[in-house]
Amino acid sequence: MIVSLCSPGYPGTHILDQAGLEIRNPPASASQVLGLKMPSSVCSADCGPGFRRFWKEGMAACCFVCSPCPENEISNETDMDQCVNCPEHQYANTEHDKCIQKDVTFLSYEDPLGMALALTTFCFSASTAVVLWVFVKHHDTPIVRANNRILSYLLLMSLTFCFLCSFFFIGHPNKATCVLQQITFGIVFTVAVSTILAKTITVVLTFKVTDPGRRLRNFLVSGAPNYIIPTCSLFQCILCAIWLAVSPPFVDMDAHSEHGHSIIVCNKGSVTAFYCVLGYLACLALGSFTVAFLAKNLPDTFNEAKFLTFSMLVFCSVWITFLPVYHSTKGKVMVAVEIFSILASTAGMLGCIFVPKIYIILIRPERNAIQKVRKKSYF
Template sequence: MSLLHPFLRNLNFTNSIRDHISLGDQRNSEKQYDILNIVSFPAAHASLVKVGEFVVNGENNQTLVINEEGVEWPVALEKPPKSLCTQKCVPGFKKVKKGTDICCFECDFCLTGEISNQQDAQECIPCSEQKYSNQERTHCLPKLVTYLALKDSLGMALACTALCFCIVTAVVLWVFVKHQDTPIVKANNRTLSYILLISLLLCFLCSFLFIGHPHPVTCILQQITFGLVFTGALSTVLAKTMVVLLAFKSMKPGRTMRWLLASGASNYVIPICTLVQVVICGMWLGLSPPCIDVDTRSEPRHLLIMCDTGSVAAFYCVLGYLGSLALVSFSLSYLVRNLPDAFNEAKFLTFSMLVFCSVWVTFLPVYHGAQGKLMVALEIFSILASSAGLLVCIFAPKCYIILIRPDKNSLKHLRNKMDPRSNAYS
């Protein structure tokens, strides 16, 4: 009875000779049913005309014969009606049951990453992580390997920006070396200025490690180099701030501050701070070093190759230590910003630390919300922005005096600035 509609199989009635008929009754092995059609004749009433028959001879032997030319359809129907209440689901869709009848269902389009490659599919088949579904959701296609490459517009823009800042830093270093015997270069320890410029140059150069195809070696160098060169830059800023503080305090009675300034105690800040960061990075490499990772979810049609930080705790220890150095440098420079000095750069150090902290405080929440290449681009942008903030805020005013106003970079101007009485008589 598999050819009969469920409604017909459950149909019971009494025929014209008073016999009870059940279409779903399988006790009789041989059955024959006539298929009748209501036909309207001219000037006559409608009559039933046999147009076919359904013969059952055993459970597996069933025959359905219909004379399609003898069937008369109502005028309103242009073609025979469908027995199913829903059309078949084509590939790319799946059947979702609607109501209690098995012939009534809805066709739902497969989700992204899923396919169905046959008619009336019950479920969509998910693609593997290395593949994605085509637009029709009928085939799984292999994903393309991608990364933040130099040929990409974003990678090219960041690389050009980093290169420009490298050139600017090298020019500033050349200007300071050329004018190393002038008062403004000697102020606040010119050796520290050289170290800071070299550190900033390395900061700009380390951004190139984040561009291109990731490699196990470059993944390690990315984070370790970033942590060490920024530690060098921030510890140098801290040392320059201590020079200003010790120089002012040494003018007051007492031997301690004079001894600290004379002994060059500020010069030990850089190696000590750098050594602490080296220990943290060494623990990072020993516990769980950075490695290559494949991101299969950020971009639906691409396999993104990127560097994973490895130990998240160690990564935040490096950032936390850099943040601590920045806060200490900012606090000290803010305290000595108004101390009297001919070339007191404490105000510039304060503003540079404010810019540095603002960049990285903004970076952290945005970094966690980003995905794919944008994460790498944000890290590069933060490196460039914070380094540029230090370079511009600290050295731009000095370069202006050296190159544009050389009259202020002289001993005569220094004496006049330090002696208010000479200004009063001039």
């Protein structure tokens, strides 16, 4: 007598006699009548919660193996053929037998990373305000008057706002902050970079224009280079307005970056508009760098062309590095990378342009003397 290896009573179970013929309706005590002991099955053990039944090729229809449920899928019953996906706002536990609610998170001020970035932002903003106060206090000294002090004041104020706009990226995102963080970033950085471009052009014109009767000298004295700032800023404002009209930033939920967490983030809306804003900034920075580089060897005690060149070099280096790093990160780290790029590029401009001047004003005042000036300053 031959007995199949499938479970008794399971579909496909049958008993054969010695001749290979199936015994239909065998007696309840067939095993005792034939002197055989019914073997237990080894193929059809129950698949408990967290597993699904899986049939391999060549196996009998009544035999299967138990396979663990894939990631983020569960089975909460015995002998399930398919596992079930957890909803987007939930995740599977380690046993894969139930779904657990994800924790909602964001880059907050209580988070160590958010706290560190907020403290850094505050320190840099306060430092810039102190530099502005020193410049205003020493407004009549040659080093402050050189290269147009009004532009220096405007640049320091715009750098302060560049630092402060980082606060829009920290805390619970909402519709207002999502819009403000990108629009403010684009406009205040445009004001800062266009101010550097205006200062650079002022330096070049100051050295190149020596004849009092020349038209370019009248162009310089009239303050025409200062119109670069509102013109460049207006164009950036138009780009931002188009961005808001077509596809503005909005609050989004990232449920896939971190296991067990749903991260509230600001979706940029139109990615094309975002890169247009960055591209326009890059063009301004490249133009400022080119003009400053050409003027870096002009002789003068207070010629700041070299400092402007280094500031634009740092600015461009930071944002060129930002793009690949930004796209390789997700969730809160992506937000932190953008904040770090804002702080690093702004600190580079502040340090390269104003730290040498603060050093002379506060530490080496003897070098801040009128006889050291080899050129006139224009306002």
